[in-house]
Amino acid sequence: MHLLNLGILAHVDAGKTSLTERLLHAAGVIDEIGSVDDGTTQTDSLALERRRGITIKSAVVSFTLDDITVNLIDTPGHPDFIAEVERVLSVLDGAVLVVSAVEGVQAQTRVLMRTLQRLRIPTLIFVNKVDRAGADPERVLRSIAERLTPAVVPMGRVDRPGHRDATVTPYTAGSTLFTSHLLELLADQDDDLLAAYVDDETAVSYDRLRRALATQTRRARTHPVFFGSAVTGAGVDALIAGVPELLPAPRGDADAPLSGTVFKVERGPAGEKIAYARLFSGAVRTRDRVLLRAGADDTSTGVPVEGKVSGIGVFDQGATVRRDLVTAGQIGKLWGLGGVRIGDSIGPREASGDEARGGGASDDGASDDGASGGGPGASGRTPRGGHFAPPTLETVVVPVRASDKGTLHFALAQLAEQDPLINLRQDDIRQEVHVSLYGEVQKEVIQATLAEEFGVDVTFRESTTICRERIVGTGEALEVIDKDGPNPFLATIGLRVEPAPVGSGVAFRLGIELGSLPLAFIKAIEDTVRDTLAQGLRGWQITDCTVTLTRSGYCPRQSHSHAVFDKSMSSTGADFRHLTPLVLTAALQRAGTEVQEPMHRFRIEIPADAFGAVWPVLTRLRAVPRAPLTTRTSCVLEGEIPAAHLHALEQQLPTLTGGEGVLESAFARYRPVTGPVPTRARTDHNPLDRKEYLLRVVRRVSTGSRADT
Structure with a gap:
């Protein structure tokens, strides 16, 4: 049986988790579709996720389509948790990018699509919520072609969009406009198809077009667009049929040398570490000894850790099932690897256990903090890390009760295992703990997690920008x-x-x-x-x-x-x-050194008559806008702005534009600081x-x- 590791990605509130529920229901994994609002979904298992109605941690569920076992990975949509998405990218065979038919292409949608294209991950696009008031599938399709990729193929037609009874009719061989557009698009990438098209357009069969579409989709050159509603189920059957047809399900070689990557680490009920690992080749059995090599983004200098696998779980029809073996292509939960860290690559045992990361001190008193030589072996595949910007904010975590200082440090250390980018930084001189952040929502989640899971109430100092x-x-x-x-x-x-x-x-x-x-x-x-x-x-x-x-x-x-x-x-x-x-x-x-500050690129769509109010504010916030693109009714401003001033722009824009301004932003680069040089204690x-x-x-x-x- 083939295995497909499929990621579901989207801007927050596009309906990603609801689509996951619908797919599980259609596959017979669950009898009743859960609700994000009611906190009854399969993949939002954390109490905090259920209460807030957002995905915070990636989750894996499995179901079967024809002869393909799909490991479906639901990822967070909020930009504050982009690190969770980054880790998932290293294990995907394909992805479904969800776009709302009402809100359309949003800031996070563009960030995700650019990354998927850069990594050449085959991607289907699902335009969700066609049944919602304000849905405009044609407008969204044009926006996808203009702002994400022009190589899109609409796979169906929406009837009565914006109404509860909206339906989706898939295009077939008899859909002349569809086949004509498909032929023109595919011929640009396929010389044989182009030659046949030039000789006789009618000689290219529909079956050949579908095969060519599958080939180019699997090469991440073309992106089929499906329409539907995760709530009503309209159009979801067509998406389900498209997954095995259009996305690759490669067979891994279980007899090859072991190679895999760890993309998630969590703690079990007894406090034990559980590693989520995708195997690209080879196999791992219970009681096997494996080597964990530091991932490409690991800043430590540790040599490989040797660990013994004490238990294995695989995903089967929505549940985790204990097994004695996990093989190439599968995602497994591994127990017993006490030294494992997110981003580690898994390889075959090649050395003795005394080569463990940070092995004991030598007779001459050398450091026991680890040595150089990390990174996967020749048979290993390194994680595709570093595709999103590092956190650009930092704050001090302060326990409400002074007696909780020790517990706080322990708790934050465990959270850092699950999200290394919070970059725990201990100030022993001032007895303070610093953490790195993507945004204020992440701060709220850390606060709630510390209170609920560790019984530590904390406050935070004002967030500051991280320079370098x-x-x-x-x-x-x-x-x-x-x-x-x-x-x-x-x-x-x-x-x-x-x-x-x-x-x-x-x-x-x-x-x-x-x-x-x-x-x-x-x-x-x-x-x-x-x-x-x-x-x-x-x-x-x-x-x-x-x-x-x-x-x-x-x-x-x-x-x-x-x-x-x-x-x-x-x-x-x-x-x-x-x-x-x-x-x-x-x-x-x-x-000599120079201090550099993080810069974000921005794109603002505003009414044309708001330009006079917005431009001076951009200047005061030290933004560097390019020449505006104006029409009779609207204006688009693009440029760069210091990360330290982005939040102020977000707060002021609604007032300046009467609530009609739309801001997109993403990390761009570091540049030398102008003006007073900031320092950090x-x-x-x-x-x-x-x-x-x-x-x-x-x-x-x-x-x-x-x-x-």
Whole structure:
């Protein structure tokens, strides 16, 4: 039997979860269709989801169509939970993008479609709510062609749109306009079809057209558009028939080397980790040992973790069923992988268990925080990560009861397992916890989750924009071992920093001979470099740079005559971990950094007579609009605006346009800050202030510096 992993994606309130319910009902998985408003849907299982009527976490359900088993993944529609969607993209064979026949193409619709096209994920479009007042399928179809993709094929006609009894009639071989449009569209992508069309248009059979449509849809070149209503069921049968016909259901090779990816992690009733994994090849059995390699977006430097699978669950007709085996193509729930993280790739066991991420400390005292070498093996398939922007907001989480500080940190750590992009940041100096956010709704969800699941009541400080720092030049620094000098550590470290291309991340390189420094000490330096770069000269994370270890030295292990190890005579990992921030910071000061702020691109549709009111506001909010596109009745403004001012624009636009303004926005890029440079309070021991740093780290003050170029 073929397997198809199908994602359901949409802008919030387009009817995505209702469509999922209708598909499950049509497949015989559920006897009664649940209601989002009543909190009775199959996939919105969290109490918070049922109460708020929105999807927060992705959910998987399974049903059968002909000889295809479909794992249907319902995803959140609200932009604050875009990270959940991103993780699902790594496991999809195809997608259904839901668009409301009333609201039409919305901001999130465009973001999702651009991403699906960039990843070449075969996608069907379902125009939902044709039975709702205000539904205009023809207008929405034109909008899809103009704003999403011109390569669309309407698969049916809607009769009596906007009425409860609206029906959908699928096009057939006898629909002349349909076959003519289909032939013209497909011929642009198919030379053989074009040649046959040029020779004799009537010689191209309808069956050949349908086969060509399936081929081009599976290659993500063409997007069939279905119409219907998830509530009444109108048009859903045509969509159901189109899924197995038009979307790929590849057979995985269960005999090939194991390869998979983890896209979701949750905690079970007993607090145990449960990993949701898609297998692309191979198989996993209960009691198998597998390797978990850090995903492409993982900023840690951990080597593979070895874990033993203690239990397996697969999705079958709407339920999770325990099995002893999960094979290629399937999505399975795996128990027993205590070290698993979202984004990890799963591969065959290749090494001993002592290679676990962050394995024990070595005899020479090196760091136990993990080593470099993550990433999937040759047989692994990396997750398609990093397709949406990172969070651009940050807030401080404050417990209402001071006694809950410990519980709060534990609870947030568990939430960070399920959503790593909240980027838990602990400020030990001020005893504060920071989290990253996409928006205010996400903040409300975190607050409710902490109260309901962990019994911790919290408040939040005002959200602030997350900037970043970028190195603008090259800088070097050196500290050498000198027991009588200002360097109190038994370590010699020389570092050079230089900028790297945007999006390349942080690279750590060796400019010393291999063997000249124990690997444990190199690991300690690299780990500390990455940690230190989380706070640049003005407190923001430094990205896209290369750090080279240019010089090193250490004191070998020494003992007294009675063979007792003397730490004061021998270098340890702690010496290198404590010295690295001082050297790296000195190098950064010589290289220089600039603070960059996140920019969002925007598109505003306003009445023509509102232009005079909106334009000055855009200027005050430091937006950079392009030349407006105006008609007699409307005006379209596009451009970029600092993320810090986007919320103010959202709040003011209804008043400025009499409620008729429509705003779309999405992250665009980072650009250098203009005006006063924002800073962020440090949460480390502040290596920028040598005296303060040494007081905090070793309680020893040394004046002067041996940092040298």
